[in-house]
Amino acid sequence: MNLKDLFKPLDERNFDVWHIKSLITTGMGVFTDGYDLSSIGIVLTTVLASLGITSKSPSYTLWESLIAGSAFIGAAIGAILFGFLSNKGRKTFYGVDVALMTVGALLQAVVPNALALVLVRGLLGLGVGADYVLSPMIMGEHSNAKDRGKLIAFGFGMMWGFGATTAAAIAFALEVIGVSPDIIWRVVLAAGAIPAVSVIYLRRKIPETPRYLLRIKGDAQEFRKVVKTLAKSDVNVDSSYKDINTFGDYFARFGKIFAAAAILWFLFDIVSYSGILFGPSSIAKSLGINNSAIFQFIIEFAFIVPGGLVAIMTLDKIGRKPMQTMGFIGMFASLLLFSALKAYVPAIGALILYGLSNFFMQAGPGSINASGMLGVELAPTKVRGVVQAITVAAGRIGAALTSFVFPYFFKVYGEGFAVTFLSILALVAAIVTWFFIPETKGKPLEESSKETEVIKV
Secondary structure: OOHHHHOHHHHOOOOOHHHHHHHHHHHHHHHHHHHHHHHHHHHHHHHHHHOOOOOOOOOHHHHHHHHHHHHHHHHHHHHHHHHHHHHHOOHHHOOHHHHHHHHHHHHHHHOOOHHHHHHHHHHHHHHHHHHHHHHHHHHHHHOOOOOHHHHHHHHHHHHHHHHHHHHHHHHHHHHHOOOOHHHHHHHHHHOOHHHHHHOHHHHHHOOOOHHHHHHHHOOHHHHHHHHHHHHOOOOOOOHHHOOOOOHHHHHHHHHHHHHHHHHHHHHHHHHHHHHHHHHHHHHHHHOOOOOHHHHHHHHHHHHHHHHHHHHHHHOOOOOHHHHHHHHHHHHHHHHHHHHHHHHHOOHHHHHHHHHHHHHHHHHOOOOOOOOOHHHHHHOOHHHHHHHHHHHHHHHHHHHHHHHHHHHHHHHHOOHHHHHHHHHHHHHHHHHHHHHHOOOOOOOOHHHHOOHHHHOOO
16 A cells, blocks of 8 residues: 555544644644744843843843843754654654643743752753654644645744744733732743643643554554544454664755755744744834833734744645745845835834834744744654754754844844844845745655655665
8 A cells, every 4th residue: 555545534634622632732832932932032130130131231241142042052952852752653752842841831930040950941941842843743634735824823923923922922921910020920931831730630631643653663553543543443454564764864865955944944044033032022122112021012013923824724725835935035135125224214204114024924934933833744754753853953053142142242233233234134034935945845755755765665
C-alpha cells in the first residue's frame, strides 16, 4: 500500500471533535508560551526598578537584556533536548513541558534578586522550548490535510497573542486597583502557572500520533487502534512500514530546506521579539504611550488579531509561501516607513505604521513561521522532531540575540537605526521564503515533506 494511502483516513476526514480537543490541549500551552514570554516585556521596567537597577546604573542594559533573554536561552536548550526525545514518543513527554513552565512561573514570585530571576526564567524557558517542539508537531500529525493550516495558525498564532494580552490585562487591573508595583510584577509573572497547570492532565490523555506509531515505533496494532478512534476507519497494515532511513539520509537530501526554515525563524524572532520585549517600553514611550498594558491592547486588538484572522482565512486557500512572503514584505515596508516618517507625522500616524508591521506579521510569518508550521510540514516523520528542534532553537537564539542587540542599537544609534535594521531583516526573510521554501498547503504530511521520495520499507 502507498504510504500516503495509509494516512488517507486521517488526512481526508472532516473537521471534528478530536480537532477541537487537540486545539484546546495544545492551544492552552501556547497561550502559556505567549503569556510567559511577553509578560516580562510588560513589567520589565518595574522589575528592574524593584530590584534596585535604575537607568543610571552602569549595568542597567546588561540586566535588562539578561532578564529579557534568559528564557530564550533556556528555550533553545529545551527545544534541542525534547526534539531528540520526541522520537521516544510524542505523547511520552507531553505534559512535562507545561509542568516545567508551571514551576518556573511560580518561582518568579519569590526570587530575591536579578540573578535568581535570570536563572528561574531559564528553567521556565526549558518548558517553553519543549512545548514549541511538541505542540505543533502533535497538532500537525493529528490534523486533516485541508484544515491543518488554520488549525496551527489559530492554535499557535492567535493563542500566543491571547496569552500575551492576558498578561497585559492582569498588569493593568492590578495597577488600577492600586497594588504596589513591587507586588504587581511578581503576580503577573507567577500567574503564568495557571494556564500551564490547567492542561497537564489533558496532555497526558491525548492519543499518541499515528504517524509516530507506524513510521518510528513500527507498532501497527496501536496504529490501527488510534486511526479507528480518530477517523472511524480500519487500516490493514503491518510493521513493515517502520521507517529504516537514517537521519543522514534525510538531511543529505533535504538539508537545504531544513536550513532555510531555521534561518527564517531566526530572522523572524530577531524582528518580532524586538517589539515583544521592548515595544511596550521603549517604542511605546517614544509614541507618548506610557502605559505598557494599553500599548499591548492596542497592538493586539487593532492589528494582531485582524492579521491572525486573515491568516486563518487564507493559509489553506492562497497558501503558506505567498502569505509568508507578503507578510515579510509588509513588515519591511511598514517598519521602514515608521523609521523614516515618525518625526514628520502625528503620533497616531506613527502608531498605525508600527501597528501595521504587527498586522502583516500575524497575517503571514507569525501564523506560519512562528507557529512551527514549516518544521512540521517540511520534515519527514522520523526527523520531524529534530528539525523542529533546530528551527525552534534558531528562533530562540534570534530572540535572545535581539534582547541584547536591539536595546544597544536603540540606546547608541537611536530608534530610527534600530527599526531600520529590523526592516532589512524582514526583507531578507521574504527573499529566503520565496526562493527556498516549497508550498505545502492542502498536502498530506508525507507529500509536503517529500517523505514518499525516500521511502524504504
